[in-house]
Every structure is written in structure tokens, then in C-alpha cells.
Amino acid sequence: MRRWLRRHVDAAYERLLSREIAGAPTHVAVIQDGNRRYARRNGGDAHDGHRAGVETTERILEWCHDVGVEELTLYTFSTENFDRPDEETEPLFDLLCAKLREFADADQVHDKEVCIRAIGETEMLPDRVRDAVAYAERRTREYDRFVLNIALAYGGRSRLLEATRDVATAVENGEIDPDEIDVETIERRLYDRPVRDVDLIIRTGGDERTSNFLPWHANGNEAAVFFCTPYWPEFSKTDFLRGIRTYEHRAESWRRTRARRALALLAAMGESELPEARSIVDRFRDSLSTGDRSDLEALERADGEGVDGIDSSGRAAD
Incomplete structure (x- = not known):
């Protein structure tokens, strides 16, 4: 009885939030935290948590479409994650390969014209992951209705550092006049293709920090931030809509x-x-x-x- 009542209350609250949403952010970035803690709590290993988290990833694509978000960036694997043991990272790499290829072939992705691309130090990834990334990008390269960025081998400060070094080298070689350096000069060196400014960062799992995620595109745009306690596999549409409402309040302020x-x-x-x-x-x-x-x-x-x-x-x- 209690579970039934909770489901109905949650459904009613979701409908209320949906009616309250007046305008969606253009670009949402998500730190998918809590997969391993979710697995431990449920008696599984890290891979069980990552598999459960993929299901939430599939759902959030639908939620973004429902409210009108145009770009979604998922913090999937950081440069620090390479320090984890092979028995944890190798199954995760296998899962990434399978899901990237699955997404790239999915009717839903092609019907909604989703462009999939990876951002980060992808050359650090195993060959099989890089091959899967290349396949997904090639299959969806021509689409622009919705952009899905997968942050892999990602470190925000390292990308800024590399971009700065590149600009300094160009100045030293006489390719750029220092007085002509502007925002676009840096942005062209951050990623192969443009990334919109971030309007909203969502972090699951209870920690209240943005973990060096998209510092140029989020901090520079004074993005709204929504922290919530559910682990990523438990993240619901109600939680997502609460994040959108946080963005709206921030934008109005x-x-x-x-x-x-x-x-x-x-x-x-x-x-x-x-x-x-x-x-x-x-x-x-x-x-x-x-x-x-x-x-x-x-x-x-x-x-x-x-x-x-x-x-x-x-x-x-x-």
C-alpha cells in the first residue's frame, strides 16, 4: 500500500512540475555520480552499477526531448578514472563500446537526428573504445537537431591548458597577433566542433561540487547548478524536472x-x-x-x- 501511494504521489508531482516548466535550457551537462555506491548498496559490483546507470542515460535522452533541450553532455569517464583497477575499467570500456554502437544504430537516434560525439583526451582510450567512438560519430555526423556529447577521458583544466599552450605556440610562430586573441580563439582549440555554453549542470549522488566539468562553458556562462541525492541509476524524471526548475529560477534571477x-x-x-x-x-x-x-x-x-x-x-x- 505504501509503495503504491508513493508511486501515485510521485506521478502527481511529476505532472505538476511538467506544468510549471515554462522554458528549457539549451544545454544541460550531467555528472552521473553514484553508480558504484548504488551497486554496493544493492550487493553488486561496480559493473552492475554502470549497467544500471546506462538505463538512466537512455531515459534522460527522452526527457530532454520532451522539454526541448538541444544539447546534453554526460560526464562518463574522467582522466582520473584511469587510476582505477583494470577489473573495474575494462568491463566499463566494454560497456561503452557496446552502447556507443547500439546508440549509433538505434532508430530513435536517427529519427530524432541525434549527433553523437566524444569530447576529451580520447587518444588515451583503448583502441576498441576509440573505434566505437569513431563509428558513432561517423553514423550521426550529419545530424544537428540534438547533440549528445560523451565526455570520455575528460579533464576540464587539462583541456584549457592545452588550448592555452596551442595559442601561445601560435603567437610565438607569428600565426596570431596577441591583440586579436578573443573567446573564439580559445573555443576553436578546445574541441573539434563547437560546444554550446552550458545553462544547467546536474550532479547526482549527493556530492555538491562540479568536479572540473566544462569550466569554460559552464563557469563562463554562470550556469545554474542542481545537486541531488539519488544515485545516477535512481535518477528520475521528477529529479530532472526539479533541475530544470532550478535553471528557470536562476535565469529569472x-x-x-x-x-x-x-x-x-x-x-x-x-x-x-x-x-x-x-x-x-x-x-x-x-x-x-x-x-x-x-x-x-x-x-x-x-x-x-x-x-x-x-x-x-x-x-x-x-
Whole structure:
């Protein structure tokens, strides 16, 4: 009875969350933590946990499609994972080979035009894994409706370091003028093909850290982060939707902050036609609180007559 009730409560909560979701992030990155702990708790070995985790991976692809996510990156195997014993890594490599080939041939992948690609130091992987990666990438290379990045032999700082060294070498060889180095210069050297900025990082398993995952694309974009306690094999659609809701709250907070800063700038400068600030206020007007909107209306009324009625914080003076 208790299990039946719990299932119905969970289903009702999932429906509620689905109705509350107004807009999905473009790029979600997931740290799939807890496979081994899940296996130990259930009396199995690490490989049992990884096999169970693959089932969740298949489901999250469906969930992303349901809410409109366009890119998903899965932290599957880090450079630090090479330190684990062979009896753990070898079965995992076999599982990766099988699933990469299975995904590459799946009707679901081709019907939804999913582009599969690996990011990381893939040259460190065994030949059989590299062959499976090449097969999956070749089979799905022409698709662009949805991108699935598999982070293999991945280390965020090492990728940034390699990109920086590459830029330094190019400058030394006279191929790049230092004054011309910009964001795109680094991004072109991080991965073979572009990776969108990350909007949301999800980490399962209870740890509250992002483990050096996509630092350029996540930290630079001030991505929302959702930590949750279920191990990866137990991660549910309800958990996923809670993560999406965290992103929406983070995005709304960002919009409100930008609008308030722009409003304060207009007031502090004493000029209501500063183009950039005016544009930001107009774009995010709906994100302002009732009090902030009143201040904006007062500022607009003062246009052409000075703004002495507004203080530097954007608040109307009494």
C-alpha cells in the first residue's frame, strides 16, 4: 500500500512540475555520480552499477526531448578514472563500446537526428573504445537537431591548458597577433566542433561540487547548478524536472539583476537614453518588481527634465 501511494504521489508531482516548466535550457551537462555506491548498496559490483546507470542515460535522452533541450553532455569517464583497477575499467570500456554502437544504430537516434560525439583526451582510450567512438560519430555526423556529447577521458583544466599552450605556440610562430586573441580563439582549440555554453549542470549522488566539468562553458556562462541525492541509476524524471526548475529560477534571477543594474545606471548617470542600459531595461521590464517598475516610470516621466527624483540605487527619493 505504501509503495503504491508513493508511486501515485510521485506521478502527481511529476505532472505538476511538467506544468510549471515554462522554458528549457539549451544545454544541460550531467555528472552521473553514484553508480558504484548504488551497486554496493544493492550487493553488486561496480559493473552492475554502470549497467544500471546506462538505463538512466537512455531515459534522460527522452526527457530532454520532451522539454526541448538541444544539447546534453554526460560526464562518463574522467582522466582520473584511469587510476582505477583494470577489473573495474575494462568491463566499463566494454560497456561503452557496446552502447556507443547500439546508440549509433538505434532508430530513435536517427529519427530524432541525434549527433553523437566524444569530447576529451580520447587518444588515451583503448583502441576498441576509440573505434566505437569513431563509428558513432561517423553514423550521426550529419545530424544537428540534438547533440549528445560523451565526455570520455575528460579533464576540464587539462583541456584549457592545452588550448592555452596551442595559442601561445601560435603567437610565438607569428600565426596570431596577441591583440586579436578573443573567446573564439580559445573555443576553436578546445574541441573539434563547437560546444554550446552550458545553462544547467546536474550532479547526482549527493556530492555538491562540479568536479572540473566544462569550466569554460559552464563557469563562463554562470550556469545554474542542481545537486541531488539519488544515485545516477535512481535518477528520475521528477529529479530532472526539479533541475530544470532550478535553471528557470536562476535565469529569472539573472534577468531581474540585469534589469535592476540597468535601471540604477540610468538613474546614476542622469540620462534616460543611454542606449545599452535602456535596451536592457526594456528587454527585462517584466522581471522588475512592482517597486522597481514604479521607479522606472518615475525615471521615464523625468526624461528631459532631469532625474533628481531618483537616487543612485534606482530608488525614487521620498
